[in-house]
Amino acid sequence: MKHPFQIVLANEAGTHLFSSVKNQILVFGLTGASQGKLIGSWIDPVDNLQPLQKQQQEKIKKLVTEVEDGDKKVKVPKIPTPGPGAPPIYNYIRSLYLSHQDKYLIGISDSDKSVLVFEIDYQNNENCINLIKRQIFPKRPSSITVDEEDDTIIVADKFGDVYSMDIKGPVIDDEKKLAPILGHVSMLSEVLIVKRNAKKFIITGDRDEHIRITNYPKTYVVKDWLFGADHKEFISVLNIPKFDDSLLISGGGDDFISLWNWHESKFITKFSIKDYVTQFLTDSHLPPERFLTEESEREMCISELIVLTSDSKHYIVILCENIPALILLELTSDLTFNYVQTFTTTFSIVDITAIEESGTIIASVDNEQDGEDKNLIQFYKLSNGKLQDASISNASISTSITELNPEIVESRHDFYPLYSVNTLRKRSEH
Amino acid sequence: RAHSNPFSDHRLDYPRSPSEMDWSKLYPETFDKSKVEIADIGCGYGGLLIKLSPEFPQSLILGMEIRVQVTQYVQDRIIALRKTHAEQYQNIAVLRSNAMKFLPNFFTKGQLSKIFFCFPDPHFKQRKHKARIVTNTLLSEYAFVLKEGGVIYTITDVEDLHNWMVQHLDEHPLFERLSKDWESQDKCVEIMYNSTEEGQKVTRNNGSKWIACYKRLPTPDDCE
Numbered sequence: 001m002k003h004p005f006q007i008v009l010a011n012e013a014g015t016h017l018f019s020s021v022k023n024q025i026l027v028f029g030l031t032g033a034s035q036g037k038l039i040g041s042w043i044d045p046v047d048n049l050q051p052l053q054k055q056q057q058e059k060i061k062k063l064v065t066e067v068e069d070g071d072k073k074v075k076v077p078k079i080p081t082p083g084p085g086a087p088p089i090y091n092y093i094r095s096l097y098l099s100h101q102d103k104y105l106i107g108i109s110d111s112d113k114s115v116l117v118f119e120i121d122y123q124n125n126e127n128c129i130n131l132i133k134r135q136i137f138p139k140r141p142s143s144i145t146v147d148e149e150d151d152t153i154i155v156a157d158k159f160g161d162v163y164s165m166d167i168k169g170p171v172i173d174d175e176k177k178l179a180p181i182l183g184h185v186s187m188l189s190e191v192l193i194v195k196r197n198a199k200k201f202i203i204t205g206d207r208d209e210h211i212r213i214t215n216y217p218k219t220y221v222v223k224d225w226l227f228g229a230d231h232k233e234f235i236s237v238l239n240i241p242k243f244d245d246s247l248l249i250s251g252g253g254d255d256f257i258s259l260w261n262w263h264e265s266k267f268i269t270k271f272s273i274k275d276y277v278t279q280f281l282t283d284s285h286l287p288p289e290r291f292l293t294e295e296s297e298r299e300m301c302i303s304e305l306i307v308l309t310s311d312s313k314h315y316i317v318i319l320c321e322n323i324p325a326l327i328l329l330e331l332t333s334d335l336t337f338n339y340v341q342t343f344t345t346t347f348s349i350v351d352i353t354a355i356e357e358s359g360t361i362i363a364s365v366d367n368e369q370d371g372e373d374k375n376l377i378q379f380y381k382l383s384n385g386k387l388q389d390a391s392i393s394n395a396s397i398s399t400s401i402t403e404l405n406p407e408i409v410e411s412r413h414d415f416y417p418l419y420s421v422n423t424l425r426k427r428s429e430h
Numbered sequence: 431r432a433h434s435n436p437f438s439d440h441r442l443d444y445p446r447s448p449s450e451m452d453w454s455k456l457y458p459e460t461f462d463k464s465k466v467e468i469a470d471i472g473c474g475y476g477g478l479l480i481k482l483s484p485e486f487p488q489s490l491i492l493g494m495e496i497r498v499q500v501t502q503y504v505q506d507r508i509i510a511l512r513k514t515h516a517e518q519y520q521n522i523a524v525l526r527s528n529a530m531k532f533l534p535n536f537f538t539k540g541q542l543s544k545i546f547f548c549f550p551d552p553h554f555k556q557r558k559h560k561a562r563i564v565t566n567t568l569l570s571e572y573a574f575v576l577k578e579g580g581v582i583y584t585i586t587d588v589e590d591l592h593n594w595m596v597q598h599l600d601e602h603p604l605f606e607r608l609s610k611d612w613e614s615q616d617k618c619v620e621i622m623y624n625s626t627e628e629g630q631k632v633t634r635n636n637g638s639k640w641i642a643c644y645k646r647l648p649t650p651d652d653c654e
Contacts, residue, residue: 159560161567183567185436185530199654208531214570220603221653222574225534227447428441 003407004350004376005364006418009096014355016122017362017377018105020093021407022416025107025118027128028401036400040128042118046111047091053079092416099146104167105129106144106153113140115155117167135165138175143191147200154181156188156204162219181219184210189252189424190238194245196263203248203262205235207424211250213262226250228267229258234424237305241331242356243314251302253425257318259335271337273318273327274300280323284419291427303421306354306361307331310382315340317354317361317387322419324348326361326380328387343387345378350418359383360390368412376402434496436530436561444532451536456523457490466490466537469575470546471529472563474627476504478548479522480511481625485617486521489543492536493524501526530563533571540577544618547595549628552588564595566602573604576646581608584642585622587632592640605644613643 007020010030016039017028027040056079063076082089094108107116117133124130139159146153146167155163161180172178182202190205193216200216201223209231213223226248233253240262241247248262255274260267281298304319316337318327326349328341347365354361359382367376379394380387391398409415445451453466468486470478473493482491495501504524511519527536550563559565564584572582582605584595599605613619619641623629632639 180567182570183565185528185568199652210534212534215653218603218650218653220566220570220573221649222570223654224539227449227535230446232446 001368001370001409001411002374002376002402002405003409003415004366004418005405006092006350006416007096008351008353008362008364008377009098010353010355010360010362011098011102012356013102014358014360016102016128017353017401018096018098019364019401020096020107021405023091023093023109023111024407025093025096025105025129026404027105028397028404030397036397038404039122039125040120042127042129042131044091044093044109044111044116046109046114090416094140095143097144097146099150099167100148101150103150104146106146108141108144109134110140113137115141115144115153115165117153132168133171135171136175137163138178142188145191145193147193148195154191154193154202156191158187160184160186160188160206162188162191162202162204164217181217182214182222184208184212186210187424189234189236192238192240194240194262196245201263203238203240205238205250205252207234207426209233209235209252211235211238211248211260211262213265224265226260226262226265226267229260229270231258233301234426236421236424237302239305239307241307241314243307243309247335249305249307249316251305251318253299253301253422255300257302257305257316257329257337259331259337268335269337271329271339273302273320276327276339276342277320277323277325280320280325282322284322285422287425287427299422299425301422301425303419304352306352308354308356308359308382310359311385313385315382315385317352317382319349319352321421322348322366326352326387328382330385341386343380345380345389347378361387366418374402375399376405436496436528442526442528442532444527444535446535448534448536448538448541453490456492456525457520459517459520460490464488464490465541466492467542468492468544468546469494469529469537469542470548472496472547472550473504473524474500474548476507476522476524477626477630478546478622479504479508479524480519481621482618483519483522485621489521491522493522494527494529495524496526496528498526530568533575537575539574540580542575543577543580544583545572545576545580546583546618546622548583548585548622548626549587549632550584550591552586552591554590559594562591562594564598566598569598569602569605573602573646578646578648580646581618582644582646583618583622584644585626585629585639587628587637587639589638589640592642596642599642599644604647604649606647608643608645613641616643619643 005019009018023044025042097106105118114136118129139157143156161183186206186208192203202214211226215221236252239249248260251257256272258270285298303321306317308315314331316329324345326343330338350364361380375398377398379390381390467489468491470493
């Protein structure tokens with residue numbers, strides 16, 4: 001069986017699909033002559049242990065010269081190697097982003113906590129992505145956003161800090177020299193940059209249910225926090241609809257989504273998805289074993305939220321983690337959410353991406369089957385106000401992309417963590 | 431325990447937003463008069479609160495402390511004082527909170543006029559510097575809850591921490607250091623120097639105390 005794609009990301013024009021399996025980035029054509037073909041790829045050469053091993057090697061080298069210089073005895077440390085009982089080490093691409101007009105592909109690596117910048121050249125027949133910068137950060141980046149000028153990346157990290165980084169230009173060798181432009185004392189899950197009345201703001205969401213609006217570039221001036229929706233759990237998705245940039249939709253570990261006028265710090269409405277999602281929850285949605293009690297309930301969380309406009313109506317597609325369904329809502333012109341549809345799929349969905357213009361949704365699915373039903377990519381389409389399966393008409397692309405996925409595994413034990421959003425949930429210590 | 435990890439997910443009670451905070455429980459006699467205006471962050475055993483209380487009879491003063499037992503102690507102390515001194519000490523209260531995470535849940539923009547940081551945990555290790563109560567990024571949050579012209583007071587017996595706080599406050603565009611002259615004439619500086627339990631301990635041990643006070647500057651015109 002093949003390892004599912006942990007990330008899928010289509011470009012706005014709908015011509016290319018960027019994806020990741022384990023520590024590889026794969027780019028596929030979706031249209032024309034390159035349809036279903038692999039036209040770009042990159043494998044992360046950095047091993048998780050490398051930085052630690054390198055550090056130890058330097059220490060040993062220093063100690064050995066000290067021993068040679070003097071006669072005192074020094075215990076030389078070993079280079080760490082994981083033993084048989086060691087937890088698995090993951091070395092994967094955590095997220096992918098596209099800059100405006102497909103100029104750059106930006107990835108976050110797990111191996112060395114870096115932001116990877118690739119230049120995209122669709123004309124290059126050998127490989128359309130070329131790594132131009134690898135910037136290591138002190139803590140693992142968790143979300144990024146690109147300024148509209150395509151020259152700056154805003155990087156939010158696991159420690160709650162936000163950095164500004166040039167897309168091009170030299171790499172800063174000593175990551176300790178990087179100074180945050182703003183920060184929360186909580187892991188950040190989302191960062192957006194948004195312009196309103198010719199002024200820019202950064203919006204950040206964190207593991208403590210906070211959503212904060214900060215002036216940009218004067219990031220030392222906080223505009224406000226968004227309160228009133230009663231978010232009790234972490235924020236994992238923040239979305240500013242293209243049709244009205246004063247609006248913000250938020251969601252995460254709570255069983256509802258919220259709508260805000262972020263610029264006026266006003267909560268507008270919220271919508272509970274609990275009744276639609278509960279039927280799909282399994283024991284895999286229970287808390288981790290060490291937190292499991294008799295009263296533990298199955299937990300839902302939102303991992304993706306997409307806004308689509310079709311026939312002048314605005315729709316919200318919600319993906320909850322590790323369920324075989326998408327929830328479709330309509331956001332009406334009087335700013336209320338209406339339930340439209342629960343679209344069930346054959347397999348649990350790992351990630352989704354949308355091509356807005358055609359209303360197409362491409363999903364990476366958690367499919368363990370071999371043979372004819374092995375496809376790891378599925379296509380859905382929003383038409384006449386409903387989601388429909390479009391996998392048959394896209395079967396050849398889907399099969400081709402699945403076959404070009406090079407990662408063959410024995411069983412799902414060898415999968416990298418496909419569902420990690422719910423790990424953001426706080427388990428109180430004391 | 432002398433310390434508490436500010437990054438832990440403590441089981442904390444905090445309001446969903448400043449408007450949901452029920453202050454009447456903390457200030458049963460005076461809560462409707464005004465909003466909290468003075469915050470002592472990491473108030474320890476409450477010495478500063480008790481001294482500030484009669485100096486600012488018209489202001490509500492709040493101590494925030496992350497350690498459970500210490501908070502309980504201060505609470506008991508305030509209750510006892512209220513019992514023995516009729517109509518006094520009604521304007522001070524304490525609550526357990528992680529101010530580094532949840533300050534905006536308690537206070538609105540520009541609500542406070544004074545914030546005190548007295549003898550904060552020095553977090554000596556380089557690795558732990560983010561846990562310090564004064565950092566570039568947290569200062570922006572303090573600036574948010576502090577009104578223009580409001581004052582941040584800091585005092586410590588650790589010179590290295592003093593230099594750290596001064597460096598970061600100096601670097602922050604929304605703060606400006608107040609002069610030695612100003613310090614010598616300010617009542618709160620004197621109280622802060624002498625009244626806290628930590629401060630008295632330092633005096634007993636003939637240690638030095640470093641003070642730095644900063645004024646909140648106006649928000650730039652091009653910001654919201």
